[in-house]
Amino acid sequence: EPEVTQTPSHQVTQMGQEVILRCVPISNHLYFYWYRQILGQKVEFLVSFYNNEISEKSEIFDDQFSVERPDGSNFTLKIRSTKLEDSAMYFCASSPGTGYGYTFGSGTRLTVV
Amino acid sequence: TQLLEQSPQFLSIQEGENLTVYCNSSSVFSSLQWYRQEPGEGPVLLVTVVTGGEVKKLKRLTFQFGDARKDSSLHITAAQTGDTGLYLCAGVSGNTPLVFGKGTRLSVIA
Numbered sequence: 001e002p003e004v005t006q007t008p009s010h011q012v013t014q015m016g017q018e019v020i021l022r023c024v025p026i027s028n029h030l031y032f033y034w035y036r037q038i039l040g041q042k043v044e045f046l047v048s049f050y051n052n053e054i055s056e057k058s059e060i061f062d063d064q065f066s067v068e069r070p071d072g073s074n075f076t077l078k079i080r081s082t083k084l085e086d087s088a089m090y091f092c093a094s095s096p097g098t099g100y101g102y103t104f105g106s107g108t109r110l111t112v113v
Numbered sequence: 114t115q116l117l118e119q120s121p122q123f124l125s126i127q128e129g130e131n132l133t134v135y136c137n138s139s140s141v142f143s144s145l146q147w148y149r150q151e152p153g154e155g156p157v158l159l160v161t162v163v164t165g166g167e168v169k170k171l172k173r174l175t176f177q178f179g180d181a182r183k184d185s186s187l188h189i190t191a192a193q194t195g196d197t198g199l200y201l202c203a204g205v206s207g208n209t210p211l212v213f214g215k216g217t218r219l220s221v222i223a
Binding site: 089 | 144146150205
């Protein structure tokens with residue numbers, strides 16, 4: 001069964017450093033998403049991406065965050081200058097269209113120290 | 114902001130028992146989705162319901178979407194230890210991205 005692949009599975013970084021989280025969505029899906037889940041809290045929407053541009057973003061997705069689809073297969077989330085409160089599980093997801101269920105990756109556990 | 118309230122937050126039952134968990138909102142959704150999440154993993158889609166009053170069955174799991182498309186329920190018959198996990202409901206309204214509830218953490222004891 002097709003799956004969404006995320007790398008790395010774990011990332012530890014120092015506060016103020018830049019991190020790039022990588023995702024390979026399902027190949028024939030058109031919509032791509034990043035969500036995060038702080039330990040013990042609910043899954044929160046960050047950003048959606050369609051037709052090579054951001055279609056929607058949440059309040060969490062401030063100027064420190066950016067997304068890219070550099071080569072037609074990878075979908076990346078960059079955090080420019082990490083803060084302690086960015087520590088969370090980051091999930092990438094894709095869907096074939098609106099109204100369809102999402103397929104999530106296994107996540108990247110980001111720890112900012 | 115669309116909010117989804119899930120209840121109960123925690124549920125611990127004996128193997129073989131039946132259970133129902135609920136997902137409620139004051140907002141109308143074009144579809145509601147149920148996911149199951151294991152520790153350290155991403156949510157896995159169980160079902161999508163789109164029509165008010167719709168009922169879908171997945172083996173021992175029965176999902177219902179409320180007539181007004183504001184609420185949903187998940188009923189598990191004869192729970193098994195393998196059903197243990199975090200059950201999340203999530204809603205979509207129009208073209209807005211999926212919004213999640215906090216989940217119901219189910220523990221099925223042998």
